[in-house]
Amino acid sequence: MFEIPKEVEDYREKVRDYVQKVVKDYAKYMDETNEGGEKIVRDFGEMGLLGMKIPSKYGGLGLGEIAFAIATEELGTESGGASHSLHTQLNALQLLVSIGGDSAKDLIEKGIKGEEIYAVALTEPAAGSDLGALQTNAKLDGNELVLNGEKIFTSAASFSTKMVVLARTSGNPGDKNGISLLLVDSKTAGVDIHKLDLMGIRGAGVSYVKFNNVRIPKDSIIGKEGDAFKGAIKALMVSRNGYAGIAVGIARGAVEDAINRASARKQFGKALIDQEWIAFNLADAYIKIEAARLLTWKAASLLDNGIEALTEASMAKYYAAITAAETTRTALHIFGGHGLNRGSKVERLYRDSKIMEIAEGTNEMQLLAVSRSFQTKK
Structure with missing residues (x-):
């Protein structure tokens, strides 16, 4: 059982409030115009949240990887593009911390404030x-x-x-x-x-x-010339887990909307959610989202405790990506023809979900990483 610290819960509420007040409406603009990520980054810089997982000695909040996964999930419920924009900046800052360390302190501090967008x-x-x-x-x-x-x-x-x-x-x-x-x-x-x-x-x-x-x-x-490979691999391992958070958010956003739709839509005298096959499909999606979140938080917890979690991050990213693809497809089916409308939220999240299976390492690369973990134990 994961016990989320109060400061992380407060942080989650701050992000959730921003999602409801800004991202919920802004997501459609981002999708239609292929613009808007800069605003997301600037907003988070002004809110003081770009340093969420960066150590305090660099001006960060030091809240860790679970906070990162929570943030990407909350943003992902409305927009994969907005969540990815946050993810990119934290990925860049992680690279600067992992490879540059104290020599990159000024660059890290500027990134945290949103003065530089990387x-x-x-x-x-x-x-x-x-x-x-x-x-x-x-x-x-x-x-x-x-x-x-x-x-x-x-x-x-x-x-x-x-x-x-x-x-x-x-x-x-x-x-x-x-x-x-x-x-x-x-x-x-x-x-x-x-x-x-x-x-x-x-x-x-x-x-x-x-x-x-x-x-x-x-x-x-x-950092040191010619010595960036290990630091880059470490940063990518961490960012992989953040991407699992995006996938969990996309899945959750689609299923929550599908539940609302199925509860309000009536066919043959009763709500769609009272149809057993609809309820069972939503229950299956709900369980998978919970499992994907727990895998993501497990990897994040290990990372927060200084334990290498390449296998766990790969498992989380793989399962969360598959969950996003499967559950958004289920949600779109429940919306029926309305789900096919270009620009509807469920249609947008359905397209976002496919990226999850490719970006930050394809599903196949995650399986390769996991398979190597038990091959080395022979």
Whole structure:
């Protein structure tokens, strides 16, 4: 049984209130225009909540990973795009903490306040889950680094002020050594950003980015040169669990609306929810959401206690993603033809749910991570 500290419960209420007052109506705008993530980030900066899980020595609240999972869940009930926008900033800050530490304190503090909005440039056309295969490179030329390469699915890039970029500063693709984390101003000459038109999590600024002879100061390297791989893997493990929270929220938002719909809609003289097959499908969805949340909180609890939770985070992300896909489909069926209307909440969450099975590591990659955990015990 998880006992949520009062400060985290207070935080949940603050996020929930924001969701009801702002995100509930704003979500449709984000989905229709593919804009709006910047407002979410700025709002959270002004509310003092971007530092929720960042240690207090960097100006954060230090509330931990369960608070992070709760926040992404609450936002996800109305908008995958809004939740992803928050997730991206905390992912970026986690990278700065894991790789930069005290040397990145100023960058972390600015991110917490919302003074800087960070894009996370990790994934490449030929290097997704296999970070060691990345080909983006930065070569020293005098007092500058010259950055070349391509990044795909770069979250928040279209409205970012800065990018944290994983690039190779030595070695060859496939080597885990020689990978560095760089800080790049998003408006630097040679940085070409094209926002993607994704089916879900719209408004989160997910973009294709090309670096064409981008010249940056050699002190743009965050942390120790060539030693960013382990820190990046650690940050991704943590962010994977946050993404499980988004999926739980999407599932919950769709099912809560479906319950309301089934309770109000009457057919053949009684409410839909009184039809056994409707009630049983909703009960099944409700159970799966609860199980997904508990898996997510278990991994978060381990991380909060300083215990590596790669397997647990992978299990949470895998099961939550599947739950989101299955339960939003169930909800859409209960809405019937009304659920097919472009722009309806259940239709929007249905599209958001598919992203959950792909982003932050596909379902197959999560299964691979889990299978390796018991293979090593032989």
